[in-house]
Amino acid sequence: MLRTTYQGGVAHNDAESATYTKVTWRLIPFLFLCYVFAYLDRVNVGFAKLQMLSDLKFSETIYGLGAGIFFIGYFLMEVPSNLALHRFGARKWIARIMISWGVISAAMIFVKSPTMFYVLRFFLGVAEAGFFPGIILYLTYWYPASRRSKITALFMTGIPIAGVVGGPLSGWILERFHNVNGLPGWQWLFLIEAIPSIIAGIVTFLYLDDSIAKAKWLSAEEKATLERNLASESGKIEVSHASGAFTNARVWVLCACYFGIIMGLYGIGFWLPTLIKASGVTNSLDIGLLTMIPYGVAAVTMILVGQSSDRTRERRWHVAIPAVVGAAGLVISTIVPAQPAFAVLSLTLATAGILGALCQFWSIPPAFLGGAAAAAGIALINSVGNLAGFVSPYVVGWIKDATQSTDIGLYCVAFSLVAAAFIVMTVPKRVVNH
Structure with missing residues (x-):
C-alpha cells in the first residue's frame, strides 16, 4: 500500500517521491558541480587581484571596471542564449557554454594591459551567458513548483561551495605556484581553475538529457508521473509566449528586485578577500581559508531557507527577510573593529543573507512564466539583474580609490538589498505562493 505524505498542502505518495529522488540524484550533483566551476571562473579574479594589480600596475578603478565589464557581455547575450537552449536543447548548449568559457578564462593568463583585461572579461561574459538561467529553465522541465524551491537552493549552493573550495584553493595556488616556470601565481590561478570547466563541458554533452521523454534511465511509469505533475500546473501559467515576457509588468518588477540582490552578491563575491585582508590578514592562503566560513554558513542557510519555503509554500518573505539580514551584515562590517574575527562574523551574516535571498528569488518567475516565455523571461531577469555585477564592483572600486575606504x-x-526586499513584496501573493 502506498503511503501518502503532505507538503504545503500537496499530496505525494512513496512511488512519486522515489521518482523525484532518482531524478535529483541524477541531475543535481552534476549541475551543482558545473555551477561551482562556473562561479569559480567568474569570481577568481577577486583572488587574482591580490597579486595582479601590483604586477600590472592596475588601479582599483581598473580592476572594478574589468571585474564588472563581464556583465555587459553577459547582458547582451543572455536572452538569445536561453532561447537557443530552449530550441536546441540543454545538452548541446550547456556543453558549448562551458567549453567556451573555460577556454576564455584560461586566456586571462595573457593579460598585460587594461584593454586586454577588459576585452577578455567582456568575452568571458558573452561565453557564459545563458548558463545559469538555462539551468533554472532546465529544472522547470523536471520539477513542479511545489518542489522547485528546495531543488533550486541545492543547485545554487554551488555559489557558496565555490567560495568554500575556491577560497583555499585560490590562495594555495597564488602561494604555491608563484614564479613557477617564471609565471606569477595569478596566471597559474586562471589556467588551473579553467581546466575543470572544459572537462565538465565535454561530460555535459555525454551525460545530460534534454527532456523527461529522452531520459533512458527512467521507466515509462516514472516518466508519466513526472509529466503528469508538470501538466497539472500548466493552467497556473499566465505568460507562455516569448514576446509576453518583455511586456509583462511583473517581469520588470522582478528585474529591479534581482538587480538589488545581485548588487549584494557581487559586492561580496568580488570584495570578500579584500575586506578580510583589510582586517589585518596578509597571507593569501589564510585569506582563502577564512573565506570558507561565510560561504560554508551560507550553503547551509540556503538549504534551510529552501526547505522552509517549500514546506510553507511562501516565497516573498523568504526573499525579503534574508535580503535585509544581508544588508545588516554589510553595514555591521563597516562598524565593528578592523579585526579578523569581527570581519568574518559580520561578513558571514552578510553572505548568508544575500545567498539565502538569491536562491529563493528563483522560485518566483517560473510560477507565472512557462514555455518560451520562461526561457525569455528568466534570461531577461537574470541579464538585467546581472548588470549590477557591473555596477557593484566598479562603484565600490571607484569609491575606494576616491576615499581610501570601502564603507x-x-x-x-546594503541599500540595494533593502530596496530589493521592498520590491519583492509588491508581487501579489497569489501569483507566487504555490
Whole structure:
C-alpha cells in the first residue's frame, strides 16, 4: 500500500517521491558541480587581484571596471542564449557554454594591459551567458513548483561551495605556484581553475538529457508521473509566449528586485578577500581559508531557507527577510573593529543573507512564466539583474580609490538589498505562493 505524505498542502505518495529522488540524484550533483566551476571562473579574479594589480600596475578603478565589464557581455547575450537552449536543447548548449568559457578564462593568463583585461572579461561574459538561467529553465522541465524551491537552493549552493573550495584553493595556488616556470601565481590561478570547466563541458554533452521523454534511465511509469505533475500546473501559467515576457509588468518588477540582490552578491563575491585582508590578514592562503566560513554558513542557510519555503509554500518573505539580514551584515562590517574575527562574523551574516535571498528569488518567475516565455523571461531577469555585477564592483572600486575606504560603497550595496526586499513584496501573493 502506498503511503501518502503532505507538503504545503500537496499530496505525494512513496512511488512519486522515489521518482523525484532518482531524478535529483541524477541531475543535481552534476549541475551543482558545473555551477561551482562556473562561479569559480567568474569570481577568481577577486583572488587574482591580490597579486595582479601590483604586477600590472592596475588601479582599483581598473580592476572594478574589468571585474564588472563581464556583465555587459553577459547582458547582451543572455536572452538569445536561453532561447537557443530552449530550441536546441540543454545538452548541446550547456556543453558549448562551458567549453567556451573555460577556454576564455584560461586566456586571462595573457593579460598585460587594461584593454586586454577588459576585452577578455567582456568575452568571458558573452561565453557564459545563458548558463545559469538555462539551468533554472532546465529544472522547470523536471520539477513542479511545489518542489522547485528546495531543488533550486541545492543547485545554487554551488555559489557558496565555490567560495568554500575556491577560497583555499585560490590562495594555495597564488602561494604555491608563484614564479613557477617564471609565471606569477595569478596566471597559474586562471589556467588551473579553467581546466575543470572544459572537462565538465565535454561530460555535459555525454551525460545530460534534454527532456523527461529522452531520459533512458527512467521507466515509462516514472516518466508519466513526472509529466503528469508538470501538466497539472500548466493552467497556473499566465505568460507562455516569448514576446509576453518583455511586456509583462511583473517581469520588470522582478528585474529591479534581482538587480538589488545581485548588487549584494557581487559586492561580496568580488570584495570578500579584500575586506578580510583589510582586517589585518596578509597571507593569501589564510585569506582563502577564512573565506570558507561565510560561504560554508551560507550553503547551509540556503538549504534551510529552501526547505522552509517549500514546506510553507511562501516565497516573498523568504526573499525579503534574508535580503535585509544581508544588508545588516554589510553595514555591521563597516562598524565593528578592523579585526579578523569581527570581519568574518559580520561578513558571514552578510553572505548568508544575500545567498539565502538569491536562491529563493528563483522560485518566483517560473510560477507565472512557462514555455518560451520562461526561457525569455528568466534570461531577461537574470541579464538585467546581472548588470549590477557591473555596477557593484566598479562603484565600490571607484569609491575606494576616491576615499581610501570601502564603507560608502558597502552602504550603497546594503541599500540595494533593502530596496530589493521592498520590491519583492509588491508581487501579489497569489501569483507566487504555490
